[in-house]
Amino acid sequence: MAHVGKRVVKAREGIDRIKLYPVDQAVKLVKERASAKFDETVEIAMNLGVDPKHADQMVRGVVNLPNGTGRVLRVAVFARGGKADEARAAGADVVGAEELVAIVQGGTIDFDRCIATPDMMPLVGRLGKVLGPRGMMPNPKVGTVTMDVTSAVKASKGGAVEFRVEKAGIIQGSVGKSSFTDEQLVANIMAFVDAVSKAKPQGAKGTYLQRVAISSTMGPGVKVDTSTVSTGSQG
Structure with a gap:
């Protein structure tokens, strides 16, 4: 016992x-x-x-x-161009496209939650085996696959x-x-x-x-x- x-x-x-x-x-x-x-x-x-x-x-x-x-989350956003700039302005901690996918594939996950624009999902889909088991894979059902990255980042940061x-x-x-x-x-x-x-x-x-x-x-x-x-x- x-x-x-x-x-x-x-x-x-x-x-x-x-x-x-x-x-x-x-x-x-x-x-x-x-x-x-x-x-x-x-x-x-x-x-x-x-x-x-x-x-x-x-x-x-x-x-x-x-x-x-009560916890400060580090948020990553997979996006390009203007949407990447929007994510940074909203307070995202990590922003990128192909280079960020490569970093995550290499085993470095320096964030707690991730968001992706829909056009990035063919790339992000390659990370399913890495992000999936951690419950971090972006999903439209929970608002983490979206074009409204500003709202998504603020929601993630806000609770x-x-x-x-x-x-x-x-x-x-x-x-x-x-x-x-x-x-x-x-x-x-x-x-x-x-x-x-x-x-x-x-x-x-x-x-x-x-x-x-x-x-x-x-x-x-x-x-x-x-x-x-x-x-x-x-x-």
């Missing part, structure tokens, strides 16, 4: 692992237990009533968190978070930092859940939003009462 450290034991004190807490109370419990020496990330995990093996039950999208992520359901029907994502106020975290969580609820696929049967839990990087998970975060569209 694995040894459980004193810090973990102490963090779990006062949390009923079966109880479903209202979202504001869950946030308070998570923040109180974020005792690491760094500003811990607050994460959400959602169990959905879908089977991602079926194409009509895939859940994917993007949400713009109203209070940002846009992509989500995609995993094999077991679970979606995970960051919703802020432990230094955020309770109100900021609650608003971000509500926005995240709302975006996932609106992305409900037609093939989903039964209860869509089954379980929700939040935690900090080093803290225990706290189960959330789904009725306190649901907009009523989860069915």
Whole structure:
């Protein structure tokens, strides 16, 4: 049996692992237990009533968190000419075309999120094996293949978070930092859940939003009462 450290034991004190807490109370419990020496990330995990093996039950999208992520992302844009200039003016950290594709193919990925103009996708498509496993491949469904590079860069810098359901029907994502106020975290969580609820696929049967839990990087998970975060569209 694995040894459980004193810090973990102490963090779990006062949390009923079966109880479903209202979202504001869950946030308070998570923040109180974020005792690491760094500003811990607050994460959400959602169990959905879908089977991602079926194409009509895939859940994917993007949400713009109203209070940002608390993290400064490095954004790359694959573009040429005027669109490349537009990307730089919008604050993109890395901009390029063929030369940037070559750099990434060589194993250097000096960015957290990437955007591409549609004309660049035949080139960027070569990077599928590199960017795909990292969840960084540009995709029109989440607004990262677009001619409006200014809006895409600003959204990425301002708190846009992509989500995609995993094999077991679970979606995970960051919703802020432990230094955020309770109100900021609650608003971000509500926005995240709302975006996932609106992305409900037609093939989903039964209860869509089954379980929700939040935690900090080093803290225990706290189960959330789904009725306190649901907009009523989860069915």
